[in-house]
Amino acid sequence: MPVIRDVMPAFELFQPTSIADTLGLLDRHENSWIMAGGLDSFDWLKDRIKRPEVVIDLGGVAELRGIREADGGVEIGANTTLTEVAGHPVVKDKFKLLAEAAGIVASPQIRNQGSLGGNVAQDTRCHYYRAGWPCYRAGGNICYADTPTAVNREHAILEADRCVAVSPSDTAPALIALDAQMVVRNGDGERVIPARDFFIGPWLDITRMTMLERGDLLVSIRIPGTFAGKPHYFEKVRDRQVWDFPLVNVASTMPTNGNTIEDARIVIGGVAARPLRLVAVEDAIRGRARNEETANLAAEIATQGAAPLRHNAYKIPLMQNLVKRAIRGEGQWTS
Amino acid sequence: MAQTPQPPAPGTPGTPAPGTPAPGTAPAPGTSAQALGTPPPPAQVFPPVDPSKFKLIGQNYQTQDLMAKVTGKARYAEDYRAEGMLFCKLMLSPRPHARILSIDASRALAMPGVHAVLTADDLPAPPPPAGPPPAAGSVPSAAAAGGVAPTAPQQQAANAQRAANAPAAGPGAVGAPGTPPSAAAVPPAQQTPQTPPIPGEFALAKEAMYEGEPILAVAADSEELAAAAIEAIRVTFAPLDFVIDPLDGLRPGGPNGRTEGNVFVGGEVKTIKWTAAQFDELAAGRFPQDAEHGDLTSWGNVEQGFKEADLIVEHIHYQQSTVHQPLETRSAMAYWQNGKLYLHGSTQSVARTVAAVAGWVGIPQKDVVIISEYTGGGFGSKIPGAQTMAIPALLSKKLNGRPVMMRITREEETYIGRTRPGFQAWAKMGFKKDGRVTAVDTFIIEDSGPYRRQGDNAQAANLSTLLYTAPNARFRGLSVATNTPPRTSQRAPGGLQSAILFEPLVNKAAKQLGLDQVEIRKINAPVNGSTFGLNPPAQANRPRPKITSSYLKEALDRGAALFNWEERKQRNGQRIGTKVTGVAVSQSTFTAGSTGVDGLFVIKPDGKMYIHQGIGNLGTHSVIDTARVIAEVLEFPWEQCVVVWGNTSQGVAWSSIQAGSQTTHAHTRANYAAAMAGKKTLQELAAAEMGGNADAYRVGGSGVSGPGGSLTWAQAAERAIARGGKFDGHEVPADLNAMTKASAAALAGLGVMGVARDGYPRDGQTYGFVAGFAEVEVDVETGVYRVVDYVGVADVGTVVNPRSLAAQIFGGAIQGMSHVRSQKMVYDTHYGVAIGKRMYQNKPPTILDQSVDMKWEAVNIPDPGNPVVGAKGIGEPGIGVGGAVVLCALANAIGDDLLKRTPVQPEHIVTALREGRVTYEPLTAYI
């Protein structure tokens, strides 16, 4: 509902060079905004919907960048760009799932600037919420996307609770499928949150997409060696082959012994407010042969409880098919 | 990859159309040559055009604007700066339909650095109604006449793209005498002269007709300040009923999009509601045949045609509205000096923008200078510039001429940047066993936006009578007023939608009849002189117009060979893993040329030729391409030619609009005429200077030479200046359009002038054709599909610039494909506001959404309707085919009748395949 857009209101800008300084700034400035790559931030600012007094640009904090090998896995600084993640030799070698997911985000320029931390911490793309409508997620008491006339093609089929927005991230499902851990710091110290618990639904807090609270800074993402080099699958279904968010995406890891599934992580994005790890599916297929029968069984279980809206029932068969493909391990476009 | 165009096939020369060769320079009706004291020129006979004889035409080259573009020096409207320049921002309506009750800008005006507020009250009064609004097939008189009375410039844009083939209404009209305008384009109601005009669109609204419509503007020292000022302005609104989905406006008891009613019928607004029973019928998947229409045209007897048919196919089909979305928004900068307005803007047609801006600003045309050297795309949305150009112009006027920059943002462009009307349509076609079309019947609801009937639906039906030479046809239409962005012609208006509506039916019929897809199209294809069109009931038997040429059959054959059709069509339906292949052929057509404009050049004492073009530089290269005709005719070294364009103060020739694919046709003719006039002048100059017969002097190479000696170009220029009169432009032909006359007067005395109006004959209307072949690959599990190959073959007469032609064939096809694949507008119909304003939401095509290895060819047979060069336009004819061929290929891959709407998104394929039927909402708009 525009009156004026596309001119950023004034803010105070800080460019700290250390995590400690950053946390100090967060502590001192109540109405502050953390900017990593800035690609999500600029939308909010240019739309004049979010009006922070202080913006903290993380670009100068060297500690937040880079990829280090550790304990058979890797630790990735939260402000490492998606291009660096997608092109890093160790990530490509051991955790190709993440490289693929990071390499398919938006567009080359965005991957050159957007960070892994920013990609997982980004806000939902619900077009009502992003337009500044006073919905539940914005602190109001209505969901505009869940009305008889609403356009909700891109919205949730699972876990909706008042709000029907979905997680738009491509890397988040991959990180969950890799049992990643999110390292978060604030003035009180550091805590480590498993990726699968890092992303939250409206039932926990309708105004947040992650466990991050005011004063928190996501500093790095640790990926254990558990699934290094194991079979994986990633696919993103979208309208355009560049610069588009997933209608549904899938990320999975699936260690096998011969043709038998030893273990599995299957995570679906774009169907709920958080990327959904399909634990029931994982349990059902563990120990079974990796074949079409198992794929069909998994698909059946995957969408149990789905409650489509007016325009998004297609996500049920789409999600089922992506689960099947994850189990087959094939079917992705080559270009 | 570009191929070299083939020479014309032997035995198919570009023979001039039979009939009366018109005089070389046809004078205007009422201003006959005799009346002006010159004898009528002898009838000219034109030898067939042979493209292979041209030295410049048909060759690749680097356009003169290219170096500035690659170095970043090319300046578009927002790239200009001026001392003390202020910035303006717009307040857009937050409501879909509301009357503005009050505006309180006092707090804003009190802010330091805020200089002025402009509202609708500051706009000039509309020009007095001059009779009925122009018919959708006519050129508004101001535009055609070289611009004298700027009546309703917005309607100029409205009708411009369809105007290419209509008899011109101004002085010197050279339309085929006695040929009626295309019937479908002139619905009966528009011919009623007493219709009061519908309140039209202005740069700033008093009654906001759609969300995002500009209400007011603020000029301030900076954009930041202007934005803050806008947030400090209080506006009170009285909300009014609104309609987003056209069907909602037709429901019994449904709202009306305008206070006057809900549908545009000709130039009027009426109220038409369908019955509950009719909506029940629609809900059951059948189009209510008894539903009330606004427009009706026909040809032959459609009932009889279906009786004669061996096969009848029909479908209900939805096509979305799409924004034009040129990459350069309609930013503009204006200042005043010595009583003149200098406006830096983005326009498709420089010469044609003068009258439009004069009308919008309310000043005489002589006080307007338009500067638009580079235009970052328009696609029909900037035909005479943009109405919002008035905003910086009037703000600057308020501020004593201080420069004001209006940077239009992408979101603003999405609202105000014009829109193609969507269709909610039903179409039915009858075929004989051999594939011949017996009848075409249509009912098309057009989403016409808030301001006026757009008429794409009539044009879509009209073109079906041409493309399939249907002996019996009927069109019923409704143009519904909606509170969504204003509609205007978008590249092939009605032409794109026509191909997408009808080609899948032909595709389906061919399969049911067991006919080859290429053959069924060839058997119905138009040929030279084919007639087409639909008439209103009162003039049912009025003779129909004919086309100058069609080599569509040749294009289909060439395309089939290039694509390897016979072999590849076998792959239809082949499935490998989850991927299914679809292969198809389609075709489309559109107007491709107009007549009656001027050419103007001066050879100066520096030995260079200055070619003054009034054409806009919007990327098609026609502004440079058509100038080469003069160098071609005079055998003047192209390296010594300077094309002058983009600034009306420099003297420009009256031009066609750069729309409706008119330019190449119109200006190859006009510049040919100017070249011939200049050649004669040079010969006469040489004879006068050196003695002998003028005809004995040869023009070309380094100058003029003959029995008495030779003159270099520079010497000729000097002698011409010394002699004056007709030699240096002090005397010019009487039939020139007004703007050219003024330009010639300003340039007189600077060298040898060549100036003339195109008076060459044209027997019929000019249409271009493109045949396209494509292969798509569909993933049946995800619904994602890729266009893996495309071949386009154009019938556009003589090829003028092969690389630019290829770019038009491919670019048009991709725009058509994206109409089928992804582009859309999304609205919440309850709140009446747009919720998909970003590019990732309205989805223009990216480089990865289709093949980057497309192939093309041109038939390259000269159009007899352009007897001097043989060229036709290409901008529009090739867009519909891109969309249609993808839709047909998808149907061939996954089955007919599963895809009832565009864009075809992954979910439509996934759900239709899962259920074996359409499960989505076929006709719902804006989802």
Next chain:
Amino acid sequence: MIDQGMDSGHSRRAFIKGVIAAGATVSASAYMFRTTILGQNSGSLPGSVERLITLDVNGQQRRVDVLKQETLATTLRYKLGLTGTKLGCDRSECGACTVLIDDIPHYACSVLTHSVRGRKVQTVEGLAAPDGTLSPVQQAVYDGQGFQCAFCMTGFIMATTGFLKTNPNPTRAELAHGISGNLCRCADYNKIVDCMMNAASLSRGA
């Protein structure tokens, strides 16, 4: 043969051209666009960035007064006179504003100018040699008569220049992926890839 000089005797136009030229060499003069009392943040918070900064643009050190919220595209276009960088969407979607920052393509509309202090910024104006010799990418576009309206062209040229530094010998498909962050609304994608494949070959030869 480029007819750039449209200012036939119009003093105002000549003045505007003069301003453009001045804009290319003078930044922090009294002649400053978009400067405003708003956003001056009078009473700047301790530790926040200084507005007057030095930028490295096309190899030159440029002193410029930059608002805290100012984007690089705005600074380039309105304060440094480098209007070859275009604003097509201002939302990191179209690529018309693409510039190189430390040789990597970025959307200049979505970079805070303050964040490029100490980094090398290159725009289309910085590609050709001082004697006017075009860069290989520019030359290839020129040779192939690339693009139509060309509003997207400079962004594509910068994106390609950056991409070829990471992949000097791409296939057509790799190239298309590499420059896929740029939109051409004329949809001249085929010819763009033709030109840029030639650019790759010219770059390798250069």
